[in-house]
Amino acid sequence: MKEQLMALKEQALEKLTQQSSLHQLNEWKATYLGKKGELTAALRGMKDLSAEERPIVGALVNEVRESLESAFDGQEAELKRAEREKRLREETIDVTLPGRSIPLGSEHPLTRLIREVEEIFLGLGFQVAEGPEVETDYNNFEALNVPRNHPARDMQDTFYITEDMLLRTHTSPVQGRVLRANVEAAKQRGETSPQPVRIIAPGRVYRRDDDDATHSHAFMQIEGLVVDRHIRMSDLKGILTTFAQQMFGHDVAIRMRPSYFPFTEPSTEVDATCYSCGGDGCRVCKQTGWIEILGAGMVHPNVLEMAGYDPEEFTGFAFGMGVERIAMRRYGIEDIRHFYTNDVRLMSQFKSRV
Ligand code: 2NL
Numbered sequence: 001m002k003e004q005l006m007a008l009k010e011q012a013l014e015k016l017t018q019q020s021s022l023h024q025l026n027e028w029k030a031t032y033l034g035k036k037g038e039l040t041a042a043l044r045g046m047k048d049l050s051a052e053e054r055p056i057v058g059a060l061v062n063e064v065r066e067s068l069e070s071a072f073d074g075q076e077a078e079l080k081r082a083e084r085e086k087r088l089r090e091e092t093i094d095v096t097l098p099g100r101s102i103p104l105g106s107e108h109p110l111t112r113l114i115r116e117v118e119e120i121f122l123g124l125g126f127q128v129a130e131g132p133e134v135e136t137d138y139n140n141f142e143a144l145n146v147p148r149n150h151p152a153r154d155m156q157d158t159f160y161i162t163e164d165m166l167l168r169t170h171t172s173p174v175q176g177r178v179l180r181a182n183v184e185a186a187k188q189r190g191e192t193s194p195q196p197v198r199i200i201a202p203g204r205v206y207r208r209d210d211d212d213a214t215h216s217h218a219f220m221q222i223e224g225l226v227v228d229r230h231i232r233m234s235d236l237k238g239i240l241t242t243f244a245q246q247m248f249g250h251d252v253a254i255r256m257r258p259s260y261f262p263f264t265e266p267s268t269e270v271d272a273t274c275y276s277c278g279g280d281g282c283r284v285c286k287q288t289g290w291i292e293i294l295g296a297g298m299v300h301p302n303v304l305e306m307a308g309y310d311p312e313e314f315t316g317f318a319f320g321m322g323v324e325r326i327a328m329r330r331y332g333i334e335d336i337r338h339f340y341t342n343d344v345r346l347m348s349q350f351k352s353r354v
Pocket residue numbers: 172173175176221223225261263264294295296297299300303318319320321322
């Protein structure tokens with residue numbers, strides 16, 4: 001019995017050194033120390049022993065168990081250490097490697113320009129208003145004092161959807177909506193007069209046109225409208241001077257030339273000092289020293305009247321500018337179609353600096 005136990009111990013210790021994973025090690029433990037293991041079997045054989053032999057063999061069994069257990073613990077600790085070391089080695093990251101860059105998109109040059117204009121007018125106390133691109137003939141023309149026989153209403157110039165629905169040809173109907181909403185709100189509150197208005201309306205507009213380098217059937221426009229008591233042409237000039245200086249440079253001046261729009265009277269084309277020569281005259285400004293930036297005027301009393309503002313109490317000014325024309329000059333883009341072709345090689349040059 002004693003020899004048998006010593007042989008078992010010998011064999012178990014020898015096998016232990018051959019176990020190279022924690023899984024194998026646990027199998028070893030089951031084989032030698034488990035409930036159905038060899039040592040338990042040896043213990044069971046003790047019932048055949050004499051009363052004198054039993055405590056001696058019992059002590060020996062315990063001794064063998066203890067030495068196998070402590071050998072197991074030692075081997076387990078060693079294997080765990082080795083596995084940890086291996087994992088650490090495999091999971092090492094080289095923090096000195098250069099990072100992978102994630103390609104960033106960029107703001108469309110038209111979006112960027114519109115934002116700049118919005119920022120300037122927000123700073124002057126204006127609000128930004130938006131409205132639908134599909135409009136009624138009434139909102140787009142009638143309410144803006146554009147008579148039925150006006151050439152702008154011609155099928156040649158306007159995308160009609162039905163007889164009285166169309167794609168807006170300017171963003172003025174947005175301002176008309178704001179005026180009428182104010183009149184309605186004043187009525188609801190039982191007030192005698194509607195609130196004054198200071199808004200800009202940026203957005204896409206449509207004209208029937210054959211697309212070429214300078215014409216597009218869809219383009220961006222920003223219109224502005226101020227309606228209050230005692231608004232005069234000098235207010236128009238003051239606001240547009242400040243706008244031109246913030247937009248194009250602080251020593252820029254503006255000049256106003258007489259013009260005609262059905263919705264303003266008087267009407268004016270507004271020029272700013274040529275950004276290229278500073279006013280001396282060059283090829284860009286055709287030697288005039290001036291560049292046209294927008295059209296404007298005093299809101300026609302008929303327009304105020306139709307919206308529900310009393311033209312005896314209120315006056316106003318309005319202006320409108322084509323965004324592409326300004327963007328083309330500012331960024332040196334020579335073909336309007338580039339804005340809508342959206343070639344990333346062109347667009348990615350307008351990365352925002354934020
Ligand atoms: C241009 C000229 C202009 C307006 C737009 C306007 C709007 C209302 C009332 C009166 Cl609600 N006028 N808009 C006025 C003058 C000129 O645009 O050349 N746009 C590209």
